[in-house]
Amino acid sequence: MNNRLHAKLMTLIKEKGWDELTPVQKQTLAPILEGYNTLVIAPTGYGKTEAALLPVFNLMLHENVKPVSVLYITPLKALINDLTLRIEWWANKLGFIVSRKHGEVPQKEKSSRLKKAPHILVTTPEGLEIDLDWATRFREYYKNLRWVIIDEVHELVNSKRGAQLSILLERLKDFINYDFQRIGLSATINNEELVAKLIFGSSQRKFQIIRINSSRSIDVKISKISSDKDLWESAAKSILSKIEKPTLLFTNSRFTTERLYEELEKMKAKDIYVHHSSISKEEKIKVETSLREGKANLVICTRTLELGIHVGDIKKVILYRPPPSVASFLQRLGRSGHAINAISRGEILCLYDFDILEGLTLYKLAKDGRIEEPFVFPYLDVASREIIGLALQYDEISLDKIYEIISSSYYYRNLSRTEFDRLINYLRKKEVIKVENNKVKLGKSFFKIWRFEKDNKISWAKEFSEFFSFINTDDTFTIRYENTPVGEIDAIYVYRHLRNNDTIRISGKIWKIINIDFNKHLINVVPANNGEGEIPIWKGENISKSSLLVSELGNIIADFDKYKEIIDNEAYESLLSFIKYYTIHNLPLPSEKIMYVEKTSDEIVYSTIIPEKIANTISHMLLYLATKKYNLNVSSRASIYGFSIKGVKEDLFKEILSLKDKEIKQLIIRSIYRSPLFLATAKEIQYSFGKLGKLNIKEDYVILKEALRQTVSKYFSIKRTFEYIKKIKEGKIKIIEIEGLTPLGKAVLSHTPIRPWISDLQLKIYQALKGGAYTIEELSEFIGISKKTLELKLKKMRKPCSKYRTVSFIDIDNGENRWCLMEDLKEIVESGDYYNSFNPINLDETYIAVLRPIQSEGSTEIVFRVKDLVENPNYFIKKVPYNEIMELRLKDPNDALVYSISPKYYYVNKSSIGFLVLNAVSYIQSKKFG
DNA sequence: GACCTGCTGCGGAATG
DSSP states (O other), rough: OOSSSOOHHHHHHHHHTTOOOHHHHHHHHHHTTTTTTTEEEETTTTTHHHHHOOOHHHHHHHHHSSSSEEEEOOOOHHHHHHHHHHHHHHHHHHHEEEOOOOOOOOHHHHHHHHSOOOOOEOOOOOHHHHHHHHHHTGGGGGGGOOEEEEEHHHHHHTSSHHHHHHHHHHHHHHHTSSOOOOOOEEOOOSSSHHHHHHHTTTOOOOOEEEEEESSSSSEEEEEEOOOOOEEEEEEEHHHHHOOOOEEEEEOOOOOHHHHHOOOOOOOOSSSSEEEOBBOOOOHHHHHHHHHHHOSSSEEEEOGGGGSSSSOOOOOOEESSSSSHHHHHHHHHHTTOOOSSSEEEEEEEEEHHHHHHHHHHHHHHHHHHHOOEEEEEEOOOOHHHHHHHHHHHHHSOOEEEHHHHHHTTTTGGGOHHHHHHHHHHHHHHHHTEEEEEETTEEEEHHHHHHHEEOTTTTOTTOGGGGGGGGGOOOOOOOEETTTTEEEEEEEEEHHHHHHTTEEEEETTTTTEEEEEEEEETTTEEEEEOOOSOOOOOOOOOOOOOOOHHHHHHHHHHHHGGGGGGGBOHHHHHHHHHHHHHHHHHHTTOOOTTTTTEEEEEESSSESSSOOHHHHHHHHHHHHHHHHHHOOOOOEEEEEEOOOHHHHHOOOOHHHHHHSHHHHHHHHHHHHHHHHHHHHHHHHHHHHHGGGGOOOTTTTTTTTHHHHHHHHHHHHHOOOOHHHHHHHHTTTTTSEEEESOOOOOHHHHHHHOOOOOOOOOHHHHEEEEETTTTTTTTTHHHHHSSHHHHHHHHHHHHTSSTTTTOEEEEETTTTEEEEEEEEGGGGHHHHTTTTTTTHHSSSSSOOOEEEEEEESSSOOOEEEEEEHHHHHOOOOHHHHOOSSSSEEEEEEOTTHHHHHHHHHOOOEEEEEGGHHHHHHHHHHHHHHHHHH
């Protein structure tokens, strides 16, 4: 045992029952005690937390420390809770106070830290952001800070949160005017020197990297699901035969998680649970507890259980289809055999031949110790918000000082003063800051964007609390049973698919929908005992694969025989037949140097081994050319196995190859600029720059340029695509045209197609709708754009300001929503094509129409007899006091059910009210009597 | 375009 530790600590170590410190704990003592910044790299379960804490406690015991002396930062709330208890065990016995801070800590506990300031504060990067920007009193305690520990560094460095934290640390250093000691804790990572620079920033301290190479060996098996009939059934059967209690089964999507559970449940498998981000917190805790207590046989999960939450000893890990990166592969395998030196056992369950190849590649890369490099990017939206944060923190702060702070973060080391000034000028123009005598102050539009209270009428305003976080969330609905949340579903899925009385499957159970509250985004459910559950589908299932994986894939194809011992017979036979296709046809094996051009009846496939960003760029170029030449019924695909274009006659890729260099570069930029990914990114970041409303190419160049940079770096690659095309031109990549489809060509076809993005969509929709009423499915088929995009557009077109106004009604015969032009509604009703939808069965009933106007508060209620309305469709025109209403629905004072099942119509013009009320009555009566 | 993650402080009024 090390004799450098304080006697009090030695006593506690004995009390813990530890015979000796773990290797990593021994190794960190010297550098931390000597005041070095230290980056500790070791797998989970090696005692990293104590490796940082013990020497820090030791230093604390020898110094006269004042609160807050230690800041402990970790990315998850669940980890904060775990760690606080763990740290308290030591701290309380040594006379130090610990406190935690995250969004779910009760207000009372949070505010107690002012009265009893803690020596050690455990929080998130966002928690630190709030304190620096906003906590005027508490942040004074930070001036005593001596140590900052950053946990799960590998989780943070790759993201905007990492960039945010790096600036926060520089702000902290400047604010307290002390070069505190920084300690980082990380799982296995690549490029340790870079990661060290990212978290140590401008600190002048010497630093040291402590690495514990995982001595546990990797024991991986690769097997293939034999699917003679139903795929899911075969998968579940296979999984069932492989369970060793307790087993973790990782999937790559929430959908797969739910789907496999359904299948296993059919087979009466016992003690099986589901864990992913759309499961409620309470449910998740239940699942984690059942794992720790050894009750669970199998937990099917997504990445949620890849992170550091303690789940006890796991006997076996199964990966349903290979994960997208080596980093993720190692994290998932690391969940088994938790104790030090145990073996990580895992099995990759493959569905396709290319799954087997990817699995083998992951295995080889992991064995060779090759992992993806961290992705470091100088996000300008993060910089902007930190500038605003500094303006919040100080009454005024000089431009030079701000530039000095931001550029001392390693993420922003190359941010030029010119670029910085340009950014400042933009923020100033938007009045989110103001600049006087080279000093920055908070501008007046800050509180217009970051509101204290959310105003429902203005959809673009952000909540004040969102200012502190760079995680943006999609719109979702909460599913509730007796006031207890059981899950979440994407709003778009709810609008598109879910109605009252439907059954859905979530948290591994089947529920019946009682009602959907579109205002509060709530779905109330009760358990359903039987019936086929409809399964929520969140999004598509294309997963982007790391380029490291691609780089080794070709070698594996040529060399897979070397790995015969880790793959089962089924998988091996499958690979043999994969290879056989090429040998029989006398073709070279797929590699990065060969590209096959293959034709199906309506799609041209280019198969090869190619980095995904290049394939994605080329497929967007093809799509751009195709939409220019043809209608919108074209699509393309992109994957690491090549790309394709559908709906064109000629070989468009050949045309690209014939373009001049300059034209190719232009085409690349233009295609990216047209992609929805770019537009979505621009929208996402615009608030950070103080911009509300529609983006303008001239005015908002700063934002659009940054959006392009972020989109390109994430999804595309301009330079590498250009070089790639050049290589083909020079004959360094050989093109072979063939008849029929190669196995790799089939792999390309298994990826979801990308649809074109259209600029004048409104006009197209108008032309398509003219004279008729259509469902979103029909229209989407007809116009050739995604249903999701179409729905959003149709909803926008309802509003009074729209050029071509739309309305929707319920088709009573099949319960579907139909859309038409407002100008056509009368004609459609009178045509009788939708007779049942506008002709109530019972004319003697009385209802109340509840109308909410657009501008003012409150609502108007109009009582009417169904008969009167049927006889006179203009019945409402004289009675309604406004020309436009925001929401229309019906109620019945004697029957509360009516209000809850009543359809709602939004943004309705006075002229349409009568028809829509008829539609609502027909619908309600069909539910009541039919 | 998968997956995952986070989210006011503080003082003063009212209350027991």
